[in-house]
Amino acid sequence: MPGPLTLGQIVARLGGRVSGDAATVVEQVASLDGAASRQISFFTGSRYRAKLAATQASAVIVGPESEGETTLPRIVADNPYAYFARVSQLFNPVVAQPPGVHPSAVIARTAKLGERVSIGPGCVVGENVAIGDDTCLYPRVVVYPNCRVGNRVILHSGVVVGADGFGIAEDGGRWVKIPQIGGVRIGDDVEVGANTTIDRGAIDDTVLEEGVKLDNQIQVGHNVRIGAHTAIAGCAGIAGSADIGRHCTIGGAAVILGHLRIVDHVNISAGTLISRSILKPGTYTGVYPFSEHAAWARGAAELRRKGKNK
Amino acid sequence: MPGPLTLGQIVARLGGRVSGDAATVVEQVASLDGAASRQISFFTGSRYRAKLAATQASAVIVGPESEGETTLPRIVADNPYAYFARVSQLFNPVVAQPPGVHPSAVIARTAKLGERVSIGPGCVVGENVAIGDDTCLYPRVVVYPNCRVGNRVILHSGVVVGADGFGIAEDGGRWVKIPQIGGVRIGDDVEVGANTTIDRGAIDDTVLEEGVKLDNQIQVGHNVRIGAHTAIAGCAGIAGSADIGRHCTIGGAAVILGHLRIVDHVNISAGTLISRSILKPGTYTGVYPFSEHAAWARGAAELRRKGKNK
Amino acid sequence: MPGPLTLGQIVARLGGRVSGDAATVVEQVASLDGAASRQISFFTGSRYRAKLAATQASAVIVGPESEGETTLPRIVADNPYAYFARVSQLFNPVVAQPPGVHPSAVIARTAKLGERVSIGPGCVVGENVAIGDDTCLYPRVVVYPNCRVGNRVILHSGVVVGADGFGIAEDGGRWVKIPQIGGVRIGDDVEVGANTTIDRGAIDDTVLEEGVKLDNQIQVGHNVRIGAHTAIAGCAGIAGSADIGRHCTIGGAAVILGHLRIVDHVNISAGTLISRSILKPGTYTGVYPFSEHAAWARGAAELRRKGKNK
Numbered sequence: 002m003p004g005p006l007t008l009g010q011i012v013a014r015l016g017g018r019v020s021g022d023a024a025t026v027v028e029q030v031a032s033l034d035g036a037a038s039r040q041i042s043f044f045t046g047s048r049y050r051a052k053l054a055a056t057q058a059s060a061v062i063v064g065p066e067s068e069g070e071t072t073l074p075r076i077v078a079d080n081p082y083a084y085f086a087r088v089s090q091l092f093n094p095v096v097a098q099p100p101g102v103h104p105s106a107v108i109a110r111t112a113k114l115g116e117r118v119s120i121g122p123g124c125v126v127g128e129n130v131a132i133g134d135d136t137c138l139y140p141r142v143v144v145y146p147n148c149r150v151g152n153r154v155i156l157h158s159g160v161v162v163g164a165d166g167f168g169i170a171e172d173g174g175r176w177v178k179i180p181q182i183g184g185v186r187i188g189d190d191v192e193v194g195a196n197t198t199i200d201r202g203a204i205d206d207t208v209l210e211e212g213v214k215l216d217n218q219i220q221v222g223h224n225v226r227i228g229a230h231t232a233i234a235g236c237a238g239i240a241g242s243a244d245i246g247r248h249c250t251i252g253g254a255a256v257i258l259g260h261l262r263i264v265d266h267v268n269i270s271a272g273t274l275i276s277r278s279i280l281k282p283g284t285y286t287g288v289y290p291f292s293e294h295a296a297w298a299r300g301a302a303e304l305r306r307k308g309k310n311k
Numbered sequence: 312m313p314g315p316l317t318l319g320q321i322v323a324r325l326g327g328r329v330s331g332d333a334a335t336v337v338e339q340v341a342s343l344d345g346a347a348s349r350q351i352s353f354f355t356g357s358r359y360r361a362k363l364a365a366t367q368a369s370a371v372i373v374g375p376e377s378e379g380e381t382t383l384p385r386i387v388a389d390n391p392y393a394y395f396a397r398v399s400q401l402f403n404p405v406v407a408q409p410p411g412v413h414p415s416a417v418i419a420r421t422a423k424l425g426e427r428v429s430i431g432p433g434c435v436v437g438e439n440v441a442i443g444d445d446t447c448l449y450p451r452v453v454v455y456p457n458c459r460v461g462n463r464v465i466l467h468s469g470v471v472v473g474a475d476g477f478g479i480a481e482d483g484g485r486w487v488k489i490p491q492i493g494g495v496r497i498g499d500d501v502e503v504g505a506n507t508t509i510d511r512g513a514i515d516d517t518v519l520e521e522g523v524k525l526d527n528q529i530q531v532g533h534n535v536r537i538g539a540h541t542a543i544a545g546c547a548g549i550a551g552s553a554d555i556g557r558h559c560t561i562g563g564a565a566v567i568l569g570h571l572r573i574v575d576h577v578n579i580s581a582g583t584l585i586s587r588s589i590l591k592p593g594t595y596t597g598v599y600p601f602s603e604h605a606a607w608a609r610g611a612a613e614l615r616r617k618g619k620n621k
Numbered sequence: 622m623p624g625p626l627t628l629g630q631i632v633a634r635l636g637g638r639v640s641g642d643a644a645t646v647v648e649q650v651a652s653l654d655g656a657a658s659r660q661i662s663f664f665t666g667s668r669y670r671a672k673l674a675a676t677q678a679s680a681v682i683v684g685p686e687s688e689g690e691t692t693l694p695r696i697v698a699d700n701p702y703a704y705f706a707r708v709s710q711l712f713n714p715v716v717a718q719p720p721g722v723h724p725s726a727v728i729a730r731t732a733k734l735g736e737r738v739s740i741g742p743g744c745v746v747g748e749n750v751a752i753g754d755d756t757c758l759y760p761r762v763v764v765y766p767n768c769r770v771g772n773r774v775i776l777h778s779g780v781v782v783g784a785d786g787f788g789i790a791e792d793g794g795r796w797v798k799i800p801q802i803g804g805v806r807i808g809d810d811v812e813v814g815a816n817t818t819i820d821r822g823a824i825d826d827t828v829l830e831e832g833v834k835l836d837n838q839i840q841v842g843h844n845v846r847i848g849a850h851t852a853i854a855g856c857a858g859i860a861g862s863a864d865i866g867r868h869c870t871i872g873g874a875a876v877i878l879g880h881l882r883i884v885d886h887v888n889i890s891a892g893t894l895i896s897r898s899i900l901k902p903g904t905y906t907g908v909y910p911f912s913e914h915a916a917w918a919r920g921a922a923e924l925r926r927k928g929k930n931k
């Protein structure tokens with residue numbers, strides 16, 4: 002990590018332009034209301050105008066339309082939030098674990114590890130697994146055999162890659178297990194949150210394309226495909242063989258049923274259950290509106306009546 | 312695992328009959344569209360007729376009603392999907408971890424392990440735990456003290472059996488913890504998916520009867536009973552003391568509230584919250600239908616209005 | 622743990638009063654219908670009157686209004702359920718793991734451990750973590766660097782404290798990671814259930830105040846604050862920067878969206894998604910009522926129609 006930087010040095014690296022004193026020195030990022038001297042924050046809309054006025058930050062990042070909102074030294078950038086992310090990366094490590102394989106990790110002899118991997122304590126990497134360069138497994142990640150993890154991937158603690166998909170066939174009241182002989186392929190620049198699970202394919206592979214971002218506690222069923230640069234928030238569940246496009250966003254606790262298709266550039270609201278394919282980009286929602294319990298109970302009773310009366 | 316088998320050899324082991332050349336050799340299973348030579352696939356309905364026509368498989372498994380749909384060598388079986396599962400078991404191990412206890416596993420001295428158990432790296436098995444024959448714990452499973460796991464059970468990575476149930480009593484604005492002194496009993500032939508949690512009972516045991524199949528990331532509360540041969544999909548939550556019958560299916564992310572009863576042969580749809588006992592077999596659903604966001608917002612506003620107007 | 626106690630000895634420690642023979646000896650707690658001799662149970666309402674009549678318990682705990690419901694030796698207490706919890710604590714350990722650090726745990730040299738901590742096998746405690754006195758980490762807990770855990774805290778197996786929050790900024794169709802440089806602060810007397818995840822803050826800390834109780838498989842996003850003595854049931858999801866008051870209860874699988882505020886003394890029903898701030902104490906619900914599938918389908922179709930027709 003570099004030490005302190007002037008605004009001029011930052012724009013030399015990341016683009017944008019300085020308005021005010023380019024020699025202003027900053028050494029860390031902060032929120033508007035938490036900032037202290039030598040820290041840089043960002044401003045993204047009029048909702049935060051009072052906080053901007055009161056901030057103790059030495060500098061802020063603003064969009065061109067907001068350049069006049071403050072007299073503080075500022076960096077003007079088209080996308081202040083993404084610019085802020087890049088500035089934060091200058092001051093802070095993206096991966097907070099040193100490279101190397103911790104001696105308590107259990108790595109199968111046939112596993113192939115890339116350059117500069119970081120594998121934390123208690124991780125287990127199975128037979129014939131391939132892990133790319135600069136990839137980080139935080140403590141207690143398990144990768145089952147025959148899975149492939151790309152470059153610059155981050156797997157947080159408790160992630161399980163490649164456990165058996167839920168493949169069972171009913172036979173006379175009993176369940177017969179279907180061996181899950183596919184694997185998992187995780188592309189480059191994917192990040193997977195804590196305790197998320199990604200099942201191996203039944204026959205073919207489960208696939209996460211490059212740039213996919215998964216939050217914590219997500220379940221990805223067997224033979225799912227998640228298209229490049231799609232982001233999924235915590236507690237979502239993706240059932241088997243769902244085919245999700247690129248550049249989608251899926252809100253927290255949303256559920257995508259199996260064997261359906263979602264095209265590129267679809268946004269699913271938090272808590273929504275998707276029961277049919279979505280073939281048109283857009284935003285889709287299906288959440289029961291909450292209210293005080295008594296009001297809800299009246300509405301729910303009527304809804305239930307309607308189903309019965311016909 | 313056996314090597315290649317002829318269709319004749321397969322029906323000699325598994326039943327059914329061959330239509331076409333019984334000397335056809337296969338050595339692996341495949342999907343219709345992914346199959347190559349020397350692979351066997353299955354056909355279960357007219358929806359897949361085009362794939363059947365185009366398949367490169369050497370043989371297929373079909374039901375009696377579909378025997379005439381193809382001229383490929385085929386095995387005719389009453390339940391082609393279950394038959395396929397059994398054929399796959401001939402060619403592939405059901406458990407992909409060798410028997411034995413990995414040296415990094417921590418097994419309490421008072422724990423009793425059955426014959427041919429397989430306990431992966433990083434597992435922790437507590438005091439007075441009993442684990443049956445041919446049972447497999449994949450890496451990083453935890454079994455708390457005083458729990459019993461049957462024969463031929465599979466616990467996937469990250470499973471936690473026997474953590475304390477959520478037993479707290481309110482007392483003057485504080486929560487008093489109720490010690491959880493029951494255990495967990497898991498019957499034979501149960502499979503539990505990655506990162507699923509099964510809490511120990513408050514006083515009596517939490518019970519999973521034989522043949523229960525749980526997918527990933529399911530939460531089973533204290534003193535739940537899940538009847539034999541019930542299957543539950545990922546992310547479902549079963550609250551404390553729920554009593555679920557045999558031969559039920561519960562869809563992904565469904566929620567069963569506590570202290571209620573569900574009889575045998577009930578199917579709960581994905582995403583449904585069950586708030587009352589179900590005393591009649593059948594299929595039950597309660598999901599807000601999703602739509603484009605603007606359409607949803609209109610419907611939701613009306614629903615909310617109705618609750619308020621009365 | 623003490624051995625057997627008389628009712629008289631119990632009230633001397635815990636308050637309340639004895640009705641009937643104060644020399645009655647008990648040595649364990651039980652449910653009314655599971656109780657045997659020398660066990661003590663509790664009675665909280667007329668719903669359980671038949672069980673009270675049939676119980677084999679040697680004694681029961683009852684409220685003042687129920688003193689006449691039984692002739693068994695009994696302890697009369699204002700809050701029988703909380704009293705039962707305290708009696709159970711007399712006979713059973715609240716933490717079922719001995720103090721000390723298991724040799725297979727990986728503790729960073731800069732971590733500070735309090736007195737009498739219990740850290741189970743496979744735990745990982747990162748740099749600059751502080752863990753308070755009498756705190757228990759069951760097997761396979763991970764605490765990322767720079768997090769603080771209070772006194773008398775219980776973290777169950779699979780808990781992950783301090784993984785990165787889901788901070789990403791969109792930039793030309795790609796996601797830029799925002800380093801998560803805040804930590805997590807967990808107050809005294811907090812309990813966290815198995816496989817629950819609590820993310821570190823983006824810039825400032827994520828905070829669980831004293832006495833918070835979290836069940837299993839809960840996701841707590843970055844910069845959430847959960848007020849003191851709030852209890853949250855399993856599978857709930859709390860999105861980033863949600864600010865939840867004190868003395869709230871949140872039902873299982875409920876979802877709280879990000880950047881909103883819930884005041885003290887709010888109860889959220891299981892399965893409810895909270896999409897706006899709640900500024901008034903009370904109980905709030907939003908769940909689609911379940912019914913037999915065909916009835917549900919009719920009601921849902923009408924709901925969908927309404928959204929479209931306007």
